[in-house]
Amino acid sequence: MPKYCTWDGKRDRWVFQLRVPGNLREHFRGVAVIREHIGRVDGAVAAAHAQRRAGELRAQFDRLREAIRGSSSDTLIRPPLTRFTLGKALLPPFLATWRSRECDIFKEALRQLRGAEAYAWEDLQQQLAEQHLAAVSAFRRGDDGPLKAAVEALEQGLHVRLELDPVDRDQVIDEFNSAHAGLIAQFQRVTAGDGSLDAIRPARESQLPLSVLWGESAPQVLAAWREKRTAAGARIPTKTADKYSAIVEDLATVLGRRPVQALADADVTALKTTWRQRGNHPDTIKGKADILKSLLRPYLELNRLDALFPQTCRARKGKAKRLPFSPSQFMRYRAALEQATGISADDIHLVALMLLTGAHLEEVFQLQSADLERTSHGWIVRIAEGIDTGNGDAKLKTTDCARRLPVCVPDEIFPGLSEWLSTQVDAGGFLFENASCNRHGIRSAAASQRLNRVLRKLIPGERRLVLQSMRNTIGQVLRRAHVDPRVRKRFLGHADTDIHDRHYDPAELLDDTDLLPATEAIVRWLRVECLGATEPHGHGDP
Numbered sequence: 414m415p416k417y418c419t420w421d422g423k424r425d426r427w428v429f430q431l432r433v434p435g436n437l438r439e440h441f442r443g444v445a446v447i448r449e450h451i452g453r454v455d456g457a458v459a460a461a462h463a464q465r466r467a468g469e470l471r472a473q474f475d476r477l478r479e480a481i482r483g484s485s486s487d488t489l490i491r492p493p494l495t496r497f498t499l500g501k502a503l504l505p506p507f508l509a510t511w512r513s514r515e516c517d518i519f520k521e522a523l524r525q526l527r528g529a530e531a532y533a534w535e536d537l538q539q540q541l542a543e544q545h546l547a548a549v550s551a552f553r554r555g556d557d558g559p560l561k562a563a564v565e566a567l568e569q570g571l572h573v574r575l576e577l578d579p580v581d582r583d584q585v586i587d588e589f590n591s592a593h594a595g596l597i598a599q600f601q602r603v604t605a606g607d608g609s610l611d612a613i614r615p616a617r618e619s620q621l622p623l624s625v626l627w628g629e630s631a632p633q634v635l636a637a638w639r640e641k642r643t644a645a646g647a648r649i650p651t652k653t654a655d656k657y658s659a660i661v662e663d664l665a666t667v668l669g670r671r672p673v674q675a676l677a678d679a680d681v682t683a684l685k686t687t688w689r690q691r692g693n694h695p696d697t698i699k700g701k702a703d704i705l706k707s708l709l710r711p712y713l714e715l716n717r718l719d720a721l722f723p724q725t726c727r728a729r730k731g732k733a734k735r736l737p738f739s740p741s742q743f744m745r746y747r748a749a750l751e752q753a754t755g756i757s758a759d760d761i762h763l764v765a766l767m768l769l770t771g772a773h774l775e776e777v778f779q780l781q782s783a784d785l786e787r788t789s790h791g792w793i794v795r796i797a798e799g800i801d802t803g804n805g806d807a808k809l810k811t812t813d814c815a816r817r818l819p820v821c822v823p824d825e826i827f828p829g830l831s832e833w834l835s836t837q838v839d840a841g842g843f844l845f846e847n848a849s850c851n852r853h854g855i856r857s858a859a860a861s862q863r864l865n866r867v868l869r870k871l872i873p874g875e876r877r878l879v880l881q882s883m884r885n886t887i888g889q890v891l892r893r894a895h896v897d898p899r900v901r902k903r904f905l906g907h908a909d910t911d912i913h914d915r916h917y918d919p920a921e922l923l924d925d926t927d928l929l930p931a932t933e934a935i936v937r938w939l940r941v942e943c944l945g946a947t948e949p950h951g952h953g954d955p
Contacts, residue, residue: 417463418451426532427451427459429466437477444540450532499564500578504585507575508592509615511563516614519600523610538604545597552590557582560589631665634673634708652853660701661708663687673712681721736877737886740942743768746871747826753867758833759845760864764883765827769820769935770794771887771905774880776814778845778857782838790932791821792834793925796906814906817925819932826939887935894934899923904931 419428429449433441441447447470451459499507526533551559557577564575577585602608629637635657642649664673667680667687681702688698706722713721738746750756750764766777776796786793797815809815822831837844851859864880872878884905891901902909903923940946 416460417467418456418459424532426453427456427463429463431467431470434474437474440477444544448536448540450530450536496574496576498578499575499585500581501584503575504581504588506619507567508589509619510567512592512596512613512615514566515596516610519603520610523604534604538601541597541601541604545594545601548590548594548597552587552594555583555586556590557586559593560586563589563593629673629712631661631668631673634712635661637711638708650853652855655853657704657708660705664705673709676709676713676721678721734877735879735882735885736875737889738878738882740938742872742878743886744943746868749867749871750864755863756867758829759848760860762827762830762833763845763860764864764880765822765830766794766820767880767883768886768939769822769827769932770796770818771884771931771935772796772818773814773884774857774861776809776906778843778848778860780844782841782844785834785838785844787835787838788819788925790819790929791831792819794818794820809906813908816903816906817928818904819925819929821932821936823936823939823944826944890938891931891934894937896930896934900928900931904928 417429417431419430420426421428427450429447429451431447433445433447438445449466451462454462497503522537526537548559550556560577564577568574596613599608599613603610603613638657639649639654663684664680667683668676684705685698685702688701693701702722706718709718747761747764750761763774763777766772766780767774770777772794780794780796784795784797786795795817796809798809798812822834824831834844845856845860848856849859850856851862861880868878868880888901888905891904896904899909900923909919
């Protein structure tokens with residue numbers, strides 16, 4: 414008789430059979446022998462089929478053994494085992510957890526049989542009948558073998574140790590064996606089309622509540638972090654809160670009902686895989702892992718955290734530098750903004766102010782009417798912290814960013830800007846009071862998305878040209894106009910680098926009068942390079 418083949422005389426067919434190693438049976442629904450129909454074929458054909466199928470299964474056995482060895486390697490720090498006594502009190506949630514796991518395994522078996530021949534379903538029904546007879550026999554004998562197998566499977570997945578209560582031992586064994594036989598009988602009815610698998614699956618609330626008995630759940634970790642930050646008086650930005658909540662939701666999905674103290678390397682791998690499938694960049698994934706590591710620091714030992722989240726050194730690529738606008742690009746962008754849908758007059762004035770001041774987008778959005786002052790050449794724009802202006806929300810990147818900028822508005826290039834500024838100053842409040850916000854309540858971020866969207870459509874092939882390139886444009890304009898380097902740095906809000914300048918002639922002593930050459934250079938560039946005028950006007954004649 415060919416190897417791995419058995420002739421089924423009742424059905425006149427060849428049947429493939431291969432014994433499953435004892436330590437791998439939990440991966441095959443607990444069956445001891447894999448039995449599959451080959452058919453009414455020649456003996457040589459059946460033998461060839463059996464040899465091929467046996468090779469496939471033995472290769473699968475080897476992969477499972479390797480995975481088991483890798484998961485138990487001494488080089489990995491495993492989460493500590495917590496011991497529970499399995500008695501009458503813990504038996505109901507234990508049974509619910511076990512039944513849920515068995516339903517998941519059986520559901521996968523049914524999925525693999527979709528569209529299969531009738532004999533495959535007959536084989537499954539025969540296996541279930543044999544398992545049911547074995548379960549009934551175990552119940553009658555009071556055999557503790559099935560219970561031990563179930564305990565071992567759950568211990569491996571939940572990282573706990575369940576010890577049978579000597580007092581309740583016989584009752585626990587009998588109830589489990591009875592539940593085991595009943596569950597197989599339900600599987601038989603489902604296979605026959607008499608019932609739904611989802612109807613017999615226990616509710617999550619009835620399963621083993623490890624996060625209640627031991628440790629903290631993922632949502633509890635997030636709540637503790639919020640409470641700690643609030644107690645310290647720290648404000649949690651909406652964007653940060655949303656980011657942390659999303660990371661913790663992913664962690665909760667992976668852990669299920671396990672506490673964070675049971676986090677294992679397989680869980681971390683599952684998290685990273687989830688983020689990778691969403692299209693997250695490797696640097697984004699590393700950032701999320703670092704956030705998660707910081708959240709878990711109060712709950713896991715440092716050596717476990719380092720093993721679960723090893724430090725990886727990535728060769729960082731040089732960040733692409735922003736490009737300045739050429740005169741033609743800037744004028745095309747201005748014209749595109751006037752024609753674009755969803756772009757308001759305030760948005761167009763915002764772009765003009767960014768170019769005339771060389772300021773960051775956030776600095777322009779923080780401006781209030783009190784920060785502008787009329788002068789003979791146009792305006793003085795004050796960029797300062799809220800503590801200096803009375804606007805408590807105004808923040809600067811560094812103290813060197815505080816400055817007073819002279820601004821001259823060429824009306825032939827920016828028509829209506831001077832009148833708009835006068836109206837806004839007379840009205841009081843923020844210059845861009847009516848600007849819309851993104852979902853985190855940030856007005857500048859919403860404006861950046863709107864304005865960069867127009868730019869992407871206008872110049873789709875150059876990602877380095879963005880709204881903030883206005884600052885790069887001004888830097889180039891001032892350098893090519895041979896404006897004093899100190900004036901250039903001060904106009905853009907950069908710090909002194911020379912020791913003499915820092916100690917004997919600090920940048921903060923340069924006022925708007927000192928910065929007028931920068932304003933003249935900007936206006937000259939706009940009129941000559943952008944508009945094509947042959948005779949530039951002086952700075953006092955806008």
